[in-house]
Amino acid sequence: MKKLLAFLLIVVMVLSIGLVGCTNNNDDNQGEDEQQETSGEKVLNLVMDSEPSSMDIHYAYVPTVQNVMYAIWEPLVRFDNGAVVGAAAESWTVNDDNTVFTFKIREGMKWTDGEPLTAKHYYDSFERQFNPNTNTSYGTLSNTFLNGTAYNAGEITDFGEVGVKMLDDYTLELTTAEPCDYFLNFLCFSAFLPIRLDIVEKQGEGYGAEAKDLVFCGAFTLEEWAHESHLILKKNPDYWNAENVKIDKVNYEIVMDANTRANMFENGEVDVVDLEAAQYLQYKDSPYMKQFQSGTVYMLMFQMNDKIMANANIRAAMGWAIDRQAIATVLEGKATGAQRFVPDVIAGAEKPYAEMTPNVTSFAPTQDLDKAKECLQKGLEELGYSDVSELPEIKILAIDNEDGRLITEMLQDNFEKNLGIKLKIDIKQKKQKYDEEIKGDFVLNYTGWAPDFNDAMGYLYAFDSNGNYSYTNWDNSEVVEYLKQSKQAKTSEERMEALGKAEQAILDGMPIIPFVFHITPYLQRDTVTGIQRNVGGMNLDYIYADITE
Secondary structure (H helix, E strand, O other): OOOOOOOOOOEOEOOOOOOOOOOOOOHHHHHHHHHHHHHOOOEEEEEEOOOOOOOOOOOOOOHHHHHHHHHHOOOOEEEEOOEEEEOOEEEEEEOOOOOEEEEEEOOOOEOOOOOEOOHHHHHHHHHHHHOHHHOOOOHHHHHHEOOHHHHHOOOOOOHHHOOEEEEEOOEEEEEEOOOOOOHHHHOOOHHHOOOOHHHHHHHHHHOOOOHHHOOOOOOEEEEEEEOOOEEEEEEOOOOOOHHHOOOOEEEEEEOOOHHHHHHHHHOOOOOEEEOOHHHHHHHOOOOOEEEEEEEEEEEEEEOOOOOOOOOHHHHHHHHHHOOHHHHHHHOOOOEEEOOOOOOOOOOOOOOOHHHHOOOOOOOOOOOOHHHHHHHHHHHHHHHOOOOHHHOOOEEEEEEOOHHHHHHHHHHHHHHHHHHOOOEEEEEEOHHHHHHHHHOOOOOEEEEEEOOOOOOOHHHHHHHOOOOHHHHHOOOOHHHHHHHHHHHOOOOHHHHHHHHHHHHHHHHHHOOEEEEEEEEEEEEEOOOEEOOEEOOOOOOEEOOOOEEOO
């Protein structure tokens, strides 16, 4: 789902995560509370909105699941209050032109079965991620590495030619195809976590499906995974920085209903919970209310193999008819109107990317029905229709959550009332929607994209070469050329300029039409401290959280 933008849509995003304190004042839980107080155990209770599809780092890219994976497997580097800091890598060096990054792996780390954690486990992860036989939707991550594109495309078969080298048991050298000043940020993505290839091969297609078949090397271990019910993480006593991990246990409940999740917060069962749109007004004055702009963008995505959607004027008619302000208002506290693909919270060079590319834009912030109807009429004529009533009903794929239903119903009403275009909403559960999306099995798709790393390339690479959004079947050759220029840029200003041109080409071509940037409103008790929300990387970082009385 993310191949192309996609999606991602998860805001953070993590849609729906909650945390909880070590004590609970409900009478029904008194016995459990007394046990926690007696043992001094600090328990963090979270909630996710759906069953994880897998714990395979090369296939599961949903933020809520990634947040678990970052906790149980140790990345080379991670975010700390927006800065990249060492994790498994205790230090690194970079050559003068930002193409060779050499990481020194901490010695003494180990997996839960006692095997030492070494550079080989990161090397194996890169190889599996880039190997075309893995068939991951994120194979284009290889494009950043020397000869990575050729390896992922099957043009070369020797991984030894790729810019990933294990110099010794504790030294990993990574070489990029071009100078890459955002590379450390890029490595915070979950696809680069370490793997145990022996276990992957032993489990085969079943790898990542059960906790009991996995081994861990992160701050926590996944002790229990009761499907469709809950997950339990426990502090890893052998973690290299265990003395600074304050939480003893993390409980994740799997709860699909948004109101139930909010009630869990009210009942003292969780300390942090993300809110849906309809819940914002109810809680906006709560002393626990917080907001986080996650970097997620919501948009319409078009299947260019479809005769109707392939017509640029029909797509433009929809773009001009969208009332971005109305959607942002309905999603009060959760969105702002979007006229571009890359949100303004994304980093640039000396200043944010949006400030360095101020002229990138698409549709006006307010709907223009005159332009919409003018484009519609042109499109109908090009398609051979004399009236909009002759257009077939258009099916729009949407995710089965409150925001998904709410936004697609608004679009459905808007398009039919103002343009006469009829939409049929096709609601699917998260996993099924994701599967249909990456297969290109849609005509019109309401989706979102959350950044894999905090750089404009974290969005635009979805349209690079055979990127995530290749399943829209849009001619992305112009974007590929601009992204190539960005990789070869001599200065950060030149890189930003090339990325801006790539973004503008996407907006002009309209394989997607962004309409709002997502904001995550959430409730968090003041007894929980040390939680970090990141744009890219671990969206909800509780590794070094604490619970106070």
